[in-house]
Amino acid sequence: xxxxxxxxxxxxxxxxxxxxxxxxxxxxxxxxxxxxxxxxxxxxxxxxxxxxxxxxxxxxxxxxxxxxxxxxxxxxxxxxxxxxxxxxxxxxxxxxxxxxxxxxxxxxxxxxxxxxxxxxxxxxxxxxxxxxxxxxxxxxxxxxxxxxxxxxxxxxxxxxxxxxxxx
Numbered sequence: 001x002x003x004x005x006x007x008x009x010x011x012x013x014x015x016x017x018x019x020x021x022x023x024x025x026x027x028x029x030x031x032x033x034x035x036x037x038x039x040x041x042x043x044x045x046x047x048x049x050x051x052x053x054x055x056x057x058x059x060x061x062x063x064x065x066x067x068x069x070x071x072x073x074x075x076x077x078x079x080x081x082x083x084x085x086x087x088x089x090x091x092x093x094x095x096x097x098x099x100x101x102x103x104x105x106x107x108x109x110x111x112x113x114x115x116x117x118x119x120x121x122x123x124x125x126x127x128x129x130x131x132x133x134x135x136x137x138x139x140x141x142x143x144x145x146x147x148x149x150x151x152x153x154x155x156x157x158x159x160x161x162x163x164x165x166x167x
Contacts, residue, residue, distance in 0.1 A: 009120045009121045009122075010121070010122065010158055011117055011121055011122060011123075011124040011156070011158040012057070013055075013057040013060065013069065013071035013073060013154065013156075014034060014055050014056065014057050014073070015117050015118065015121060015124075016071070016115060016117070016124045016126065016154060016156045017055040017057075017071075017073050017075075017152075017154055018032050018033065018034065018055055019115035019116055019117055019124070020113065020115050020126050020129065020154065021053055021055070021075075021099065023113070023115065024099070024102045025053065025095075025098065025099070028050055028051075028095070028098060029049070029050040030047075030050045030051045030052070030053060030095055030098075031046070031047035031050065031051070031052045031053070032052070032053045032054075032055075033052065033053075033054065034054065034055075035054075036052060036054055036078055037052070044082065045080045045082065047078070047080075048079075048080040048081070048082045049082070050095075051077055051078060051079045051091060051092060051094075051095040052077070052078040052079075053075060053076070053077050053078075053095065053099070054075070054076040054077075054078065055073045055074070055075050055076075056073060056074045056076070057071055057072075057073055058072050058073060058074045058151065059071075059072040060072045060153070066157075067157050067158065068127075068155065068156070068157045069155070069156055069157065070153060070154075070155050071153070071154050071155075071156065072132065072151060072152070072153050073151065073152055073153075073154060074149060074150075074151050075096070075099065075149060075150055075151070075152055076138065076147055076148075076149045077092045077093075077095045077096045077099075077135070077147070077148045077149070078092065078140070078145055078146070078147055079091035079092035079095065079145065079146045079148075080144065080145050080146070081144070084144065085143070085144040086144065087140070087143065087144055087145060087146035088146050089137065089146045089148070091146065092146040092147065092148040093135060093148050095148075096135040096148050096150060097135070099131070099152075100131050100135075103129055103130055103131060112125060112126070112127055113125070113126045114126075114159065122158050122159050122160030123158075123159045123160070124156050124157065124158050124159055125156060125157055125159055126154060126155070126156045127155045127156065127157070128153070128154065128155035129152065129153070129154045129155070130152065130153055131150060131151070131152045132150070132151040132152060132153055133150045133151045134150065135148045135149065135150040136148065136149065136150070
């Protein structure tokens with residue numbers, strides 16, 4: 001019996017967007033991840049002061065001739081007020097607007113940014129990022145969290161030897 005071929009880890013839209021947003025939101029201490037983290041044993045929400053951004057891939061296209069992807073992602077921005085049952089809508093909208101403003105700020109927005117992905121994954125290059133829809137309130141549970149969502153497009157390609165061309 002032959003040994004199984006090892007799985008090759010490759011970039012995907014969610015990983016690319018998470019790395020891209022982490023770099024842009026680092027100054028605000030805003031958390032970015034795939035899974036919303038709840039309160040710890042003491043009831044503290046670690047991301048509560050600065051918000052949490054959760055990207056989910058919802059579509060897009062893969063170029064059939066070159067390894068470039070145009071991915072559409074839904075961005076959910078979560079905010080919480082520690083010790084309060086009132087959803088902080090202003091905080092959630094502020095994080096969403098910070099992401100939008102970053103797409104227009106040519107001083108900090110590198111349109112050909114290389115993003116570092118988790119260990120084992122090849123890095124990726126983001127060549128475009130723009131917002132498609134206006135941020136709006138989305139239902140959330142528990143009700144003391146504010147959740148604002150909008151959609152964005154990211155154009156990217158993986159780096160490294162993840163594809164070959166045959167003459």
